[in-house]
Amino acid sequence: MSTNDIPSPANPSPGDVHRGVAQEVTDFGAFISFQGCVGLVTVPNLAWTRIDSPRDVISPGDDVTVVVLAVDEARSRISLSIKDLQPDPLLEFATQFLGEEISGKVTKVAPIGIFLRVHPGLEGLLPAEELHQMQTDWRDLRSGTAMDVKVSAINVQLRRIALSLTKREN
Incomplete structure (x- = not known):
């Protein structure tokens, strides 16, 4: 494996797993800061169970582990999931x-x-x-x-x- 095969923290790719911190929790999900980037975990990707509000499962300042689902460089958006790292x-x-x-x-x-x-x-x-x-x-x-x-x-x-x-x- 060469160093070119190792994901760069500044350039996350789908499938990469990172530790981060919840920065802001909204009605549609949570913004997570990790490795100098910010990504969004939408409500369906927070938990396997149905939740009434994202605030029921995550709060600003929470340490979380996320997986990168998609990177949209044109729109500067990173989609993340917490639930994909948990047992179904x-x-x-x-x-x-x-x-x-x-x-x-x-x-x-x-x-x-x-x-x-x-x-x-x-x-x-x-x-x-x-x-x-x-x-x-x-x-x-x-x-x-x-x-x-x-x-x-x-x-x-x-x-x-x-x-x-x-x-x-x-």
């Missing part, structure tokens, strides 16, 4: 729970079905077609209600967890 909880969930019966808590009742928190930071959908089998009106369920469900399918690319009723919920 959906992958862990998929290897442990696909096909299993688990307990979840209702987070939202919608016309398409019920969303349930099935693991910290992860929600699945129990579709309306499944719910018509229930003996009670599913639209009356409240947030926080516990339900036993089966993890019937997982799509990691779309980040979707499909649920079905267990025999106990029919």
Whole structure:
């Protein structure tokens, strides 16, 4: 490996990992200072879980490790990610729970079905077609209600967890 193969700190490239400091946190993400550069971590690249505000996961002055996603020299912009350096909880969930019966808590009742928190930071959908089998009106369920469900399918690319009723919920 020659010295030409080593990334220059002043010229970050996609895939480079750097330690930096959060300079400013806005509604759309966090600006990170590293190696004499400043880059932006947008909300979707802050964490694997859904967050209400970037301020829930990062504050000015926080030390962070980031990976460079893209460099737009023409616009002087560097796109960064924090989440890409963290384990994906959906992958862990998929290897442990696909096909299993688990307990979840209702987070939202919608016309398409019920969303349930099935693991910290992860929600699945129990579709309306499944719910018509229930003996009670599913639209009356409240947030926080516990339900036993089966993890019937997982799509990691779309980040979707499909649920079905267990025999106990029919």
